[in-house]
Amino acid sequence: MNFDLDQEQLMIQKMIREFAEEEVAPGADERDRTGEFPRDIFYKLADLGLMGLPFPEEFGGGDGDTVSFAIVVEELSRVCGSTGITYSAHISLGGAPINLFGTPEQKEKYLTPVCKGEYLGAFGLTEPNAGSDAGGTQTTAYLDGDEWVINGSKIFITNASYAKNLALTAVTDKSKGTNGITAFIVPTDAPGFTVLNNFEKMGLHASNTTELVMDNVRVPKENLLGKEGNGFKQFLATLDGGRIGIAAMAVGIAQGAYEKSLQYAKERKQFGQSLSSFQAIQFKLADMAMNIELARNLTYKAAWLKDQGRKFKKEAAMAKLFASEMCMRVCDQAVQIHGGYGYMKEYQVERYMRDAKLLEIGEGTSEVQRMVIAKTIGC
């Protein structure tokens, strides 16, 4: 058994940490305040060859592994959750379904520009009336000659304002239940396709969260992704991988909050001593360090299993569940260690706490993760 990262993973870790410190961290507070989307950061990540990191070289990807992907998400999130979720969704929700289920022609046409970072990847599953119960999709598609006609709406879709094409689900045969749901690749500039960007969020202010409205959107027959009726299964498989991204985000945000707390505890003096000399504060920091380490191990293990081509559904759900709940606790304690200053924006940990909450909700809530785990252990 070997817990060391390999040379390539270490190189990527060093590169992305430097990039995050130099290019992402400096504007993170300002972007949180203004909600400005950091488009430039993703052009720069494309220059570093990271926008297609885990995808095949023949489609412009980096042929990297899932552990490296998790490291990149972790390091970006350590300084800016919004940048972390944008990158994670681009890869694991935008590129992944096309890589997993697309034909070679579809990959050439739709995965290559995603890998080059020409536009961002996005994924439309959630609807106003179908969230945890994604099988309750109400968007429909019917075949009219050589074209599919799509009607309906999707909600809370990450990155869609910056995506030229995205994969989404629609019901093609209502009588078959979830076996009547099909996935399509849809151009966002198709007539009848509207992307709305009106949400005011608790956190992740500089990430793009949209609503999609499809009014008789026509796509060519060949834009069907995978097999007709397999869309629900394909998207669930996509989410298994996406959960590694959310877990990595949680590890990164928690790590950032912990580091700020450790530094603050050493500098801040009360009762004539630094906070870090009080055992109550030491124990908080010790618990933070231990829980982050546990979550990182779970996350890297799920990523490693995926890289070995082994089953990873249970481990990805466990990593996502544990890491996201851990991250909320760590951020809560980070604010506590900072006292009144922690409640102020200047000290950043309140941003980390607001950003962290999404991790218990997106890509399957904590309750849904427990349902997934319960099923995999034979309940």
Ligand SMILES: Cc1cc2nc3c(=O)[nH]c(=O)nc-3n(C[C@H](O)[C@H](O)[C@H](O)COP(=O)(O)OP(=O)(O)OC[C@H]3O[C@@H](n4cnc5c(N)ncnc54)[C@H](O)[C@@H]3O)c2cc1C
């Ligand atoms: C910032 C952000 C970004 C997102 N990005 C995307 C994206 O890119 N693509 C996409 O498709 N979706 C995206 N989502 C949607 C996200 O995945 C859903 O919000 C999430 O799956 C929960 O669905 P819901 O909001 O409809 O909540 P609901 O399903 O209505 O759940 C409400 C509450 O009820 C609980 N609950 C529901 N069913 C059960 C049950 N059977 N047993 C016990 N408890 C239950 C839930 O756990 C939750 O606590 C995003 C959401 C946000 C906020």
